[in-house]
Amino acid sequence: MDRREIAGLLAYMGRLDPRTMRTDKNELRDQVDQWHELLGDVPLATDYGWDARDAIRAHVVASPYPILPVDVARKWTKHSADRLARHTDPTPAADPDDVLAWRAELLGTRHAVAQGQRPPNEQRAITSGGPDPKVEARLRAIGSVIPPAVRADLSRFRPTRAAREAAAVEGRPDPLAVRCEWCHAPAGEPCHTRRIGLDGGARGNARRATPHPSRLDLAAAALHSQESAA
Template sequence: MDRREVAAVLAYIGRLDPRTIRTETSEARDQIAQWHELLADVPLATEHGWDARAAIRAHILDSPYPILPVDVARKWRSHRRDRLGRHTDPTPATDPDNVSAWRAELASRRHAVAIGTAAPSTHQQITSGRVQPDLETRLRAIGSCIPPAVRTELAPYRPARAAREAAIAQGHPDYLSVRCSWCQAQAGELCRSRRVGPDGGARGNAPRATPHPSRIDLATTKAQQPAMAA
């Protein structure tokens, strides 16, 4: 605020709380100087949610004590922290190889949000990029975000998943869609090898590349039930 804005604020406060009015010229001048010293970097109002008069009115309604310039400054700092806390730094339009320009754009945008001339961007960066126009068409064509060639190359490193996908492709039911009654693996989880020790307790808990036969039978029976009912 400049001195004129500070004087207008003090006049507004005087109408709401006559205790703050200074009748002497020297006292009024000192009061304006004191308020200006603390509110020089506080805007009178911004386009995005801040109005010093609203903060002053709220203080007068909530507190029995006369308002001080530091009360307004603290409310502005809290408002600014809240805005910056909700800002998620969308990806700058500058070339990322130009580090100085990239940082300058980020800093200028944060400064605009802090002083209230720009609204905070509450969207995460992952949603701020441009979507390729042919992305949905390509996904519908290949049926998955993993291309078939890449899936084939990954098969040796994911034998259980590869066996499951091959079985489904051949028309077999998804064996992992049901719970295994032998190893107690939940639906969607791989079966576990369970070996019985001499004391009768279970030994071993390694994942199996293939499901247990009882799980296969259960999944097959469940898949056949709709056909039998029809």
Template structure:
């Protein structure tokens, strides 16, 4: 606040509490200088929730004591801390290789949030619900059928053969072998089967993932799929 805003604040406080009014010109000038020195970096109001007049009014609604500069400065510091605590730095538009510009944009955004001239940027929460998904993203996902486009999936297939084999089996209507636990290598559901290399003294030398599941795991998945299909048909038959 500049000196004129401090004078307006003191005049408002004087209407709420005549005890703070200084009738002597020298005392009034000294009071104005003191408040300006302590609250010069505190704004009168911001577009996002801060109002020094409202702070003064709240003070006299909850306290019988005369207001002091700290009674305005303390809520302002709390206001700044609360806003910065809710702020997640968005990625600057400046070139990351230009460290000075990149840092300056980060600092400028934080100062604007702390000063109340900009709203805190909050990181979006990760959610599994698709109701709140962007309509354009939902339409694209419906068109391609998967978060991974087919071209990218095909390009990744050589680097994850177990996943590619699983997806190919599901597309052909075959049972998903990775949906059950392998009784041979003890791989848990969702994990590929493993190949053990045995040393001459019968110790396990290494364990590597298999591109294809063990035959027994395929049989177990097929039996489970048949059982699920039979259970699903029973209510319809009834």
């Protein structure tokens, strides 16, 4: 903003908040100098979402304190940073072998976005449409997003999951489908070693490689109930 724009902005601010008005010429001149010193590189308004008058109006509505030039400067800095955060650099038209021209075009685009001279180049994710037909055909062929050979290789690193998958394939009860009444492990979690101390409290919290027998019985009973209901 130049001094003329600063003077107009101060007049607008004085209408909204009379406490900021200066009637003495010397005080007014000092006020213009102060605001120009801090807002000389801040635009009065841009074509893409910034207007210093909006910042002043919002401050007057939200705060009981008179607005200071640093308040406007901080709002502009945040506005500029938000725009850059939403910006994705487009591919420059310059020859990529000309490093200086390529870099200059990138920096020029970013500067224009930050100064509100052009809108951010936003790349939005695809939010509609189904998967590629080739992907669907592949999933139907292998029956899973993880091929059987890869799943077999991973089984040694995921013994609990592998055991649950094998039980489901073979039609055996899945002990992790129910809560363990012995160690109180919730459904989906493996059993824990439970030792009782002299004071009657539980001791130990190590995971067991196999579920407690009582949990197997509960899982078998739950599976039988499901089969009977079906």
